Amino acid sequence: xxxxxxxxxxxxxxxxxxxxxxxxxxxxxxxxxxxxxxxxxxxxxxxxxxxxxxxxxxxxxxxxxxxxxxxxxxxxxxxxxxxxxxxxxxxxxxxxxxxxxxxxxxxxxxxxxxxxxxxxxxxxxxxxxxxxxxxxxxxxxxxxxxxxxxxxxxxxxxxxxxxxxxxxxxxxxxxxxxxxxxxxxxxxxxxxxxxxxxxxxxxxxxxxxxxxxxxxxxxxxxxxxxxxxxxxxxxxxxxxxxxxxxxxxxxxxxxxxxxxxxxxxxxxxxxxxxxxxxxxxxxxxxxxxxxxxxxxxxxxxxxxxxxxxxxxxxxxxxxxxxxxxxxxxxxxxxxxxxxxxxxxxxx
Amino acid sequence: xxxxxxxxxxxxxxxxxxxxxxxxxxxxxxxxxxxxxxxxxxxxxxxxxxxxxxxxxxxxxxxxxxxxxxxxxxxxxxxxxxxxxxxxxxxxxxxxxxxxxxxxxxxxxxxxxxxxxxxxxxxxxxxxxxxxxxxxxxxxxxxxxxxxxxxxxxxxxxxxxxxxxxxxxxxxxxxxxxxxxxxxxxxxxxxxxxxxxxxxxxxxxxxxxxxxxxxxxxxxxxxxxxxxxxxxxxxxxxxxxxxxxxxxxxxxxxxxxxxxxxxxxxxxxxxxxxxxxxxxxxxxxxxxxxxxxxxxxxxxxxxxxxxxxxxxxxxxxxxxxxxxxxxxxxxxxxxxxxxxxxxxxxxxxxxxxxxxxxxxxxxxxxxxxxxxxxxxxxxxxxxxxxxxxxxxxxxxxxxxxxxxxxxxxxxxxxxxxxxxxxxxxxxxxxxxxxxxxxx
Numbered sequence: 064x065x066x067x068x069x070x071x072x073x074x075x076x077x078x079x080x081x082x083x084x085x086x087x088x089x090x091x092x093x094x095x096x097x098x099x100x101x102x103x104x105x106x107x108x109x110x111x112x113x114x115x116x117x118x119x120x121x122x123x124x125x126x127x128x129x130x131x132x133x134x135x136x137x138x139x140x141x142x143x144x145x146x147x148x149x150x151x152x153x154x155x156x157x158x159x160x161x162x163x164x165x166x167x168x169x170x171x172x173x174x175x176x177x178x179x180x181x182x183x184x185x186x187x188x189x190x191x192x193x194x195x196x197x198x199x200x201x202x203x204x205x206x207x208x209x210x211x212x213x214x215x216x217x218x219x220x221x222x223x224x225x226x227x228x229x230x231x232x233x234x235x236x237x238x239x240x241x242x243x244x245x246x247x248x249x250x251x252x253x254x255x256x257x258x259x260x261x262x263x264x265x266x267x268x269x270x271x272x273x274x275x276x277x278x279x280x281x282x283x284x285x286x287x288x289x290x291x292x293x294x295x296x297x298x299x300x301x302x303x304x305x306x307x308x309x310x311x312x313x314x315x316x317x318x319x320x321x322x323x324x325x326x327x328x329x330x331x332x333x334x335x336x337x338x339x340x341x342x343x344x345x346x347x348x349x350x351x352x353x354x355x356x357x358x359x360x361x362x363x364x365x366x367x368x369x370x371x372x373x374x375x376x377x378x379x380x381x382x383x384x385x386x387x388x389x390x391x392x393x394x395x396x397x398x399x400x401x402x403x404x405x406x407x408x409x410x
Numbered sequence: 411x412x413x414x415x416x417x418x419x420x421x422x423x424x425x426x427x428x429x430x431x432x433x434x435x436x437x438x439x440x441x442x443x444x445x446x447x448x449x450x451x452x453x454x455x456x457x458x459x460x461x462x463x464x465x466x467x468x469x470x471x472x473x474x475x476x477x478x479x480x481x482x483x484x485x486x487x488x489x490x491x492x493x494x495x496x497x498x499x500x501x502x503x504x505x506x507x508x509x510x511x512x513x514x515x516x517x518x519x520x521x522x523x524x525x526x527x528x529x530x531x532x533x534x535x536x537x538x539x540x541x542x543x544x545x546x547x548x549x550x551x552x553x554x555x556x557x558x559x560x561x562x563x564x565x566x567x568x569x570x571x572x573x574x575x576x577x578x579x580x581x582x583x584x585x586x587x588x589x590x591x592x593x594x595x596x597x598x599x600x601x602x603x604x605x606x607x608x609x610x611x612x613x614x615x616x617x618x619x620x621x622x623x624x625x626x627x628x629x630x631x632x633x634x635x636x637x638x639x640x641x642x643x644x645x646x647x648x649x650x651x652x653x654x655x656x657x658x659x660x661x662x663x664x665x666x667x668x669x670x671x672x673x674x675x676x677x678x679x680x681x682x683x684x685x686x687x688x689x690x691x692x693x694x695x696x697x698x699x700x701x702x703x704x705x706x707x708x709x710x711x712x713x714x715x716x717x718x719x720x721x722x723x724x725x726x727x728x729x730x731x732x733x734x735x736x737x738x739x740x741x742x743x744x745x746x747x748x749x750x751x752x753x754x755x756x757x758x759x760x761x762x763x764x765x766x767x768x769x770x771x772x773x774x775x776x777x778x779x780x781x782x783x784x785x786x787x788x789x790x791x792x793x794x795x796x797x798x799x800x801x802x803x804x805x806x807x808x809x810x811x812x813x814x815x816x817x818x819x820x821x822x823x824x825x826x827x828x829x830x831x832x833x834x835x836x837x838x839x840x841x842x843x844x845x846x847x848x849x
Contacts, residue, residue, distance in 0.1 A: 121443065
């Protein structure tokens, strides 16, 4: 059965992806749920949540809220919390509950902005999609809201989109990317981790897109300010790079988000490399044979019958391919396993 | 940020004076957004650590669980599932956008159950189907779906309702799942020397006197679902002479067992006040017509308290609500033992009000905060005046203090609970004095 998972647990959902982009922005974030989604996001998918306080809330919807709508009550709670906390903007993130009852997020946005006098971002996530969809929508909302002014282009300034914990498997992915791109700290790198980064977006010479979730925002910035963008994966785990350096020849399958997998392929010129992903792909970056898995069974068939000498991917995936006899080279993907590159963090 | 910059609190004295019908809105989760901090993780998502509906449903030995939900509902199960302690017992039927609007997924469930059963080397004894807010809103008749699934797969299929939307309703998810896990028990002949302990999904602490007291009273079989090694042992719970309910969340299940199987029940409460524990055992013995001697256990607990007091003096405690106990009752116990409690992080409900009223007499200045209040973002505990943090949430607010989570899986109860609590706190403080870290 296509949607039946027998070996793997579900991957990070869209609302988690949205939070991963919004978390460092300093706004008041409301998960429009009954509590469980907020618990899941914070307790599992947002590693920064354990490191400091963040104005992240559950709407604490109850059955009668869902049955009767009661958007006015939600807006009143939001306004009260804004007064308590004093943030410059708010963000409402959807979950299955508003998806089922057909919540009008645009109307909520208007009501919240009227009531609080501050911007309200809305990401109508449904909990049925992957994290990359939610992250993409959050980036787009931030660009639409804050990237309004055309500034002079500053030489050396670079924007980086898509550097989020679910993809880089780091608590502070921006720091790792900055260190990789600019070890001498001589340039201005906008990792889009604050509203000011978005306000200054037009000053960037170009944008680097680290994962597919950043493509749509990069396109919007190009459309709005003419900022060119390109795909780049400036950071990979050191342990992986060492393993890759020792690989010569053979058929390899790399499983990760598409851009990271493609970057690994570039580092293996002597090998016959196929990439695979469970997540969104940009067709122009697909090579013949590259795979987009539609589910666990599809993935297992591809790995077990693909004749690969090695698979590079998150170790948690091994469970679904018990008959694969090749080598498994770990390449952690937080959105898949909820595991961080701890050693990298420590170093 | 430029907010109000102060966490809301009310003193025990003021709260008692206002009464249970006039609790300030700041302390009510229904009137505010719920602040999501590590201190509220257990409230928002009981399964993130400890037992939520998913893990609790698997308390039935030999069972597997099929979670029927959007992918987000199963995400944190990764910690228990893939590579986790229950790795081979979770399955997921992932709903897409069309499913959650039309409910078409319901037709797939019997086939999914069949496929799950067929995929296992040994047929499971039961399949627990966990459904979530989506089906709560769709009004799914899951009993009917389970019957159809049971017919299709040839195994008992039981619904577990993870309806977070109903958490403040009459039958919240953690109450409902307790009924679910005992629902497979069928009538059988009663064994007068057999008792079930209901309430927890993990066993009572090994040193709990309740086992010994029941044995003294002639009970030969004391059964807990978490100690059942297989389905047959679980089924033997049907023969109990009576059920002991140790957690009010199991009352609904006990009522169901009384109605279906004719097993009466008696409720005991977990408390940390010695005299209350003693009174409770006396009343229990009287009501059940049992005889036992709890004096040695009481004495040992008394010594644990007095020994701690003698060694560490009149400590001050920040008492949280994320631990195995009622924060207000535990705070009251500490105050009655001669300690100070400057602050409590707790949600005052009807059950807690008698303790709050007594606290108001003994320690009227104790501040009561709600973990759930948005104002807790501004909580600053530097002037709290505490010397020890009890509970995982209190430890979150006070990382600088020695603290004890006291939320382990082995359940403290009765005199052994009191002994264990003070032993745990002693270890923490002693290790601090010796420069070791124990939490």
